[in-house]
Each structure stands twice: as C-alpha cells, then as structure tokens.
Amino acid sequence: MNPLRLLAGKPRESTRTAARETLNITLDNGETVDVLRVRDPRARRIKLSVSERGARLTLPLRASEVAGERFVLEHGEWLVAQLARNGDAALALAPHVTSAIPLRGGELPIAWHEGRALRLVRGGDGLQVTVPPGVRSTSLRRALRDFYEAEARTDLGRWLPPLLPTLPRAPSRIVLKVMSSQWGSLAPNGVVALDLALVLARPSAFEYVFVHELCHLIRADHSRAFWREVEARFPHWRDEREYFHAHGRQLKASLRALLG
Structure with a gap:
C-alpha cells in the first residue's frame, strides 16, 4: 500500500450549502405571510423561527416541501403573534418621501433639501438632509x-x-x-x-x-x-x-x- 495514501486520509466530502427560497403562505385565518424556506444539510428536524428579518422555515434534506408548509400552517397562530412583535418597523429611507426616522425612543422629523453634496445635519427640531439629484x-x-x-x-x-x-x-x-x-x-x-x-x-x-x-x-x-x-x-x-x-x-x- 502506498504510505502517502495513509497520510492523506479519507477524501473530503463536498460541502453542501443551504438552499433558500421565499414562500408566500396563506394561513388558516386568511392572512398571508412571507416565509424564508431554508433547506439545510445540518438540520435534524423541521424548525420555524422568527427574528427581526422575518419568518424562517428550516428543513432537513429529507423533509418534503409539503411537510414544511403543513408545519407552518399548524403553527400559524404562533407565527402571527411572533411577527406582530416586530411591530411597525421603519421603511427604507426615501428622499423627499420619508418624513421622520426613529431615534432615542421617538421620531426625528426630516426636512429634505436639494443641493450639490449629500449632508445630514441636526438643525432646529429635526434632521436637515441635503441630497443631490439622483443620489x-x-x-x-x-x-x-x-x-x-x-x-x-x-x-x-x-x-x-x-x-x-x-x-x-x-x-x-x-x-x-x-x-x-x-x-x-x-x-x-x-x-x-x-x-x-x-x-x-x-x-x-x-x-x-x-x-x-x-x-x-x-x-x-x-x-x-x-x-x-x-x-x-x-x-x-x-x-x-x-x-x-x-x-x-x-x-x-x-x-x-x-x-x-
């Protein structure tokens, strides 16, 4: 036997990465929610979780998609309650559209201005934002x-x-x-x-x-x-x-x- 083969050990298996897909699921109460479905080779059981990023359904490789969606429906009430804890999260900042941003437990009003350079400056009772066209x-x-x-x-x-x-x-x-x-x-x-x-x-x-x-x-x-x-x-x-x-x-x- 070639001694170099003993030193090399077993060949490494190819690493399998998690596959992701966003689902739009209608719950039994008629409410529709977006759920990120992740098929993870490391998972051992079906898991439903909620974070600030939204709902996530983790499936082992052998679990069927039907079983995953059934799991979401069975935990629909829990899912709705957990998503409600996210509250009314702020939307993405949009020039001349966003009227306030969250700060220190409240909201800071925004006044938008057009100019040559982008600037954010506290002024008066709010935030003065100068944006160039097409920022x-x-x-x-x-x-x-x-x-x-x-x-x-x-x-x-x-x-x-x-x-x-x-x-x-x-x-x-x-x-x-x-x-x-x-x-x-x-x-x-x-x-x-x-x-x-x-x-x-x-x-x-x-x-x-x-x-x-x-x-x-x-x-x-x-x-x-x-x-x-x-x-x-x-x-x-x-x-x-x-x-x-x-x-x-x-x-x-x-x-x-x-x-x-």
Whole structure:
C-alpha cells in the first residue's frame, strides 16, 4: 500500500450549502405571510423561527416541501403573534418621501433639501438632509449610518466618564455595529461592541446595555455578584430588560430596513 495514501486520509466530502427560497403562505385565518424556506444539510428536524428579518422555515434534506408548509400552517397562530412583535418597523429611507426616522425612543422629523453634496445635519427640531439629484441609495444609507453612530457616541461620551472611577480599567475601544441577536458584548481584549440599533431605543435602555457590558470588566460571568455590580450602577435594569423583550425585535428590524 502506498504510505502517502495513509497520510492523506479519507477524501473530503463536498460541502453542501443551504438552499433558500421565499414562500408566500396563506394561513388558516386568511392572512398571508412571507416565509424564508431554508433547506439545510445540518438540520435534524423541521424548525420555524422568527427574528427581526422575518419568518424562517428550516428543513432537513429529507423533509418534503409539503411537510414544511403543513408545519407552518399548524403553527400559524404562533407565527402571527411572533411577527406582530416586530411591530411597525421603519421603511427604507426615501428622499423627499420619508418624513421622520426613529431615534432615542421617538421620531426625528426630516426636512429634505436639494443641493450639490449629500449632508445630514441636526438643525432646529429635526434632521436637515441635503441630497443631490439622483443620489444613490447606498450613499444615503451610509450617511444615515454615520449619523446614527455619531448620535450614539454622543450618548456614550456622556455616560462613560462617571462610570470610569468605579471600573478596574477602561474599555480599550467601543465599536458600534449591526448585531443579529445580541445587544452588546465584551471581548477579552477589552473591546466593547454595541448594537447600533440601541440609539433607536429609549436612552435609559441604551444606557443599561452599556453599563451591563462595562460591568463585565469586573465580572466576566452572569453570577449574582455580577448583577450586584449592575444594580449598583443602574438600579432599574429590570425595567429595561422588559423594554427590550417588548420592543427589541422592532428596533432591530427598523435599523435593518433603514440601512439595508
């Protein structure tokens, strides 16, 4: 036997990727919903889930399409209730059409202007947006993201200084990004990551998540000692957890709709 064949081991099987297709399904109550059907080679059972992106039906390779649609119909009431939690998510930003954007638990009015350069500036009681003719949607979304990040950093800059004397060290960096399920995290190197959708929430909810992640600089777990650290700095943290339970999915869905 060729010894090189022993060293090479078994040949790798070809990697099979998940196949995706969006279905339009009419439920027993007459309501029509869009469901993303994903046939995943790693799946072991049929699964129906809902996130800020909408409904998702995951099928194992051997499950039939009919069985999948039947599964959706059997869980129709649950599906409608979960989709309702997304609330009225904001629509994509449209020049001279969108009248307001979500910010800090409320809505910020937009005044549109035509000009040679794209600009987003806080002015008066709203947001002054100057757009050139034929502005690209990608450029507009990028500018809105920069605006949201600047607003979020303004809040963080107000909350951080009073907390620093109570921490063993300062965070090495704070990054804002679009997160799928989490609201924040702390990396071993001290980098705090926060979901940009937090700036759409009421300020107290945003502040709670920030305090929560900073407290992980003291305790890396979620022990009773950790929660005592959180409570010492933010006594009403339970109220904010309830707020995210009720409105979190809508906040994430709104940010995704606005930023694409």
